Each structure stands twice: as structure tokens, then as C-alpha cells.
Amino acid sequence: MGMAVGTSRPAERHGALLCPMEGPAPGAGGLGIDPDDLPDGLVVADEHGRVVCFNAAAARITAVRAADVLGLPLEHALPLEDLNGRRWWTLTDPYGGLATRVGQPERNLLLPGGREVLVSARYVRERPTGPLRRLVISLRGTEARRRSERSHAELIATVAHELRSPLTSVKGFTATLLAKWERFTDDQKRLMLETVDADASRVTRLIAELLDISRIDSGRLEVRRQPVDIAAAVGRHVQAHVTNGHGSDRFLVRIRRDLPMLWADPDKIDQVLGNLLENAVRHGAGTVTIEVAPATTAGPADAECDEERGTAVTVSDEGPGIPEESMARVFTRFWRGSKRGGTGLGLYIVKGIVEAHGGTITVERGPGGGAQFRFILPVGAPAYLA
Structure with a gap:
């Protein structure tokens, strides 16, 4: 059973704790908000740094059961390290660091065993520079980013492969013409120059395709009507x-x-x-x-x-x-x-x-x-x- 917005007493559902929410959410219409319905992992620690919420997506991403971490100190429940092996919560010190900080942007961190996870955090305070009241952490898997990286790598490999052949041809013919210009007849020179021109046009098309893809992917393809x-x-x-x-x-x-x-x-x-x-x-x-x-x-x-x-x-x-x-x-x-x-x-x-x-x-x-x-x-x- 989900907990309605505005209820401050946490409730349990399937071993995961429903997060204490405060104040009515705009447009909520009185509907309950259940952390297990969220697509991303959600972990919430209270003012003492103990985990009070660990939703189903967080359990799936970390391969840790919610019942095993609820009530534990955050650094034990979620022992994150950066890519240099430094303990993340010790490094960022959300409870004892600067009171002006409002959170941490998303970055790639490591769980025990080398499992990668994308982590971002928000610091909820009583007042702008007051003590930390709640630490809200979002977890996401890296599969989508890996797919995007593979796609970009494949694009680069494809374009590099397609560019190599015409550029090799252009380089070979121009070097030959420069070194042995007098040895070729006019017809031979014309044939080589026509080949160079065709290969240069091919390179131009490939570069134009690459630019078009970049603009399409970023939503910046301009249409001049x-x-x-x-x-x-x-x-x-x-x-x-x-x-x-x-x-x-x-x-x-x-x-x-x-x-x-x-x-x-x-x-x-x-x-x-x-x-x-x-x-x-x-x-x-x-x-x-x-x-x-x-x-x-x-x-x-x-x-x-x-x-x-x-x-x-x-x-x-x-x-x-x-x-x-x-x-x-x-x-x-x-x-x-x-x-x-x-x-x-x-x-x-x-x-x-x-x-x-x-x-x-x-x-x-x-x-x-x-x-x-x-x-x-x-x-x-x-x-x-x-």
C-alpha cells in the first residue's frame, strides 16, 4: 500500500520502506507516491545518515535487498567508490561539508565487486545553510550509456574506415603525379585527376553525413524553408x-x-x-x-x-x-x-x-x-x- 503525499510516518511494503514525503505535490491530486513505482533507484538517508528508503529499483541496480540495508549508516549500505578507488561518502562528506552545497551532479561510481552505477544526490536542508535534514540519492544503471558509447564508437569506426580508402587513393595519385609528372601522357593525368576529384567528393559527402548526424542527434538540424x-x-x-x-x-x-x-x-x-x-x-x-x-x-x-x-x-x-x-x-x-x-x-x-x-x-x-x-x-x- 502506497503512502499519500503529506504523510510523515514511513510505512513498509514488500520489505522496502516508503519514503517520508512532506507537503502536497503539485498536481498529485491526492494520489499516493510509492518509491517502488519509480524507474530509477531511490535511496534516502535521514539527518543521522541512516537509510530510511531503499526502493525496488535501487535493490535491482545494487543487487542488495532492501531489508538488509534499512537502518544502516549510508556508507555501509551503499559503499561507493570513485574510479580512483576513493570512498565516495568520505570524499564528499555531505553531512559535515560546506553548508552551502545543494547536491552532487550525476557521475559514474563503483559498488563493491566493480559494478558501475550512475549516482546523483540532493541535499535537503532545514534552511539554505542549515544542517542536512535528508540526503536523497538517485541511482541508474549504466546500460543506456554503454549503448550510446558503443553507438558513437561504431560511428567513428565506420566513418574512419570509409575515409581511409578515398584518402589513400588521393594521397597515392597526388604523390605519383608530383614525383613523375613528365612521365605521364595527358590522358593518364586526366584519368588520375578525375579519380582524385571523385574520391575528394566522396570524402566531402562522408563529412557532410557526419555533421548531419550530429545535428539530428542534438536536435539542431536547421531547415531553411x-x-x-x-x-x-x-x-x-x-x-x-x-x-x-x-x-x-x-x-x-x-x-x-x-x-x-x-x-x-x-x-x-x-x-x-x-x-x-x-x-x-x-x-x-x-x-x-x-x-x-x-x-x-x-x-x-x-x-x-x-x-x-x-x-x-x-x-x-x-x-x-x-x-x-x-x-x-x-x-x-x-x-x-x-x-x-x-x-x-x-x-x-x-x-x-x-x-x-x-x-x-x-x-x-x-x-x-x-x-x-x-x-x-x-x-x-x-x-x-x-
Whole structure:
């Protein structure tokens, strides 16, 4: 049974002590607050430094039973050490240290046996510089941080691997040309310089991808909206593939005439179209179909209507498609539909760009059996044009 906010007498539940709470919590509505319902570990020590609360999450994270530590001095119940082997409670001295301190920021500490845990603390005092009345400690496992660190390490390793090949080529050809310029014919020089130029462009794309990922992950991807002719943009990308040697009969473009005016970032829309068409040409087969049509999107929660105008772009091919079990992972980092090169970052960036415009993107099996990507962008017109 949980304890209602405002009750000062602690109560027990399943061997764990419910924390004494004081004063009504805003918006609590009279509901009880049970520490065992909290997702993070919670440990509370009283004014004497003895543990009066040890919730279920704390027991799970520390592998210590609540019944074994309730009433013990904090340094015995939770014998933390920093990464240099120093006893944490002796080092920070929450009860005897500076009275102006209000807590400890989260940091990585060690439990006996080397178990890592993320710990933060808040010092609750009678008055701003008064004696410590209660020490509230939050515990979290390190699994989520480890996953994030592995993801960043994998990103760095992938980018480093992809950069090594073109940079080696650039270095080799430029060194050769500088050392033996007179020995090569004009055609040989042109071929080597064209290779250097192509590899330099590849490095530039990789760096741009890395910057895009950084901005997407931090929520700082900027969208510079202006009118975009989506039909002309599709035409440019198709023509680029035809110029590069693909037959014009491989592409089927269907553009509806009644398209709404689209306000978006033209460079980023080019990036989305380029990636989707490149995937369809490289990994798909048969005819690549691009359809552009009006669409409706979910409107803002406070809007008078539930729908607003938008533009839908669908890119599909007739290749083997994407296995059903992989559909959910298509837009994650490092997903590759085949082993034929690529960093596996393109579709992750595409999704980030579309969502930065307030749109959505989906993937499914197309009518011809291949992959079908469909993204919908809201019109995005400025308020003065609405």
C-alpha cells in the first residue's frame, strides 16, 4: 500500500520502506507516491545518515535487498567508490561539508565487486545553510550509456574506415603525379585527376553525413524553408542518373498537376531524393517509379482542423525488396540492405531531414515486389501566407 503525499510516518511494503514525503505535490491530486513505482533507484538517508528508503529499483541496480540495508549508516549500505578507488561518502562528506552545497551532479561510481552505477544526490536542508535534514540519492544503471558509447564508437569506426580508402587513393595519385609528372601522357593525368576529384567528393559527402548526424542527434538540424518545385527536383535527379549511364526507360515519373505550393529546404530535399533514388538504382531492379501527389497530414493539436495539405513522394523499385523482419530497422544507423558498400547512414539521415520538416517517412513492399519508400511533407507555408 502506497503512502499519500503529506504523510510523515514511513510505512513498509514488500520489505522496502516508503519514503517520508512532506507537503502536497503539485498536481498529485491526492494520489499516493510509492518509491517502488519509480524507474530509477531511490535511496534516502535521514539527518543521522541512516537509510530510511531503499526502493525496488535501487535493490535491482545494487543487487542488495532492501531489508538488509534499512537502518544502516549510508556508507555501509551503499559503499561507493570513485574510479580512483576513493570512498565516495568520505570524499564528499555531505553531512559535515560546506553548508552551502545543494547536491552532487550525476557521475559514474563503483559498488563493491566493480559494478558501475550512475549516482546523483540532493541535499535537503532545514534552511539554505542549515544542517542536512535528508540526503536523497538517485541511482541508474549504466546500460543506456554503454549503448550510446558503443553507438558513437561504431560511428567513428565506420566513418574512419570509409575515409581511409578515398584518402589513400588521393594521397597515392597526388604523390605519383608530383614525383613523375613528365612521365605521364595527358590522358593518364586526366584519368588520375578525375579519380582524385571523385574520391575528394566522396570524402566531402562522408563529412557532410557526419555533421548531419550530429545535428539530428542534438536536435539542431536547421531547415531553411523556401518555395520548392518538387517536380523539377525529381526531374534533375532522374536526368543525373541518365547522364551517368542508366537508361531513361528505367525511370517512370508520375507527377500530379494539382500539387500544393511546398515550402521546404531545397538542399535537404535534394539530399532526400538523391538518397532514395540512389538506393533504388543500386539495390533495386527493374523500373524505378517516382510518384509525386498531394496528400493530407495530421495537423497541429491546437489547429481547428485535424488535417493540413502536404506533398507525398513515393519511390519504388522492382528488386528483391526488404525482408519483413528488417522493415523496423531500415531507418536506424548502420542498416544496410546489401553488402554493396555504403555507410548505412543515409536512410537514418533521410528520416531525420523529413521529420525536421514536420513530415513522416515509411517503407513497405511495393507493387512490383521491391522496396517502396514514401515520405509526406506538410506544405510548411509561412504564417503570413496561411
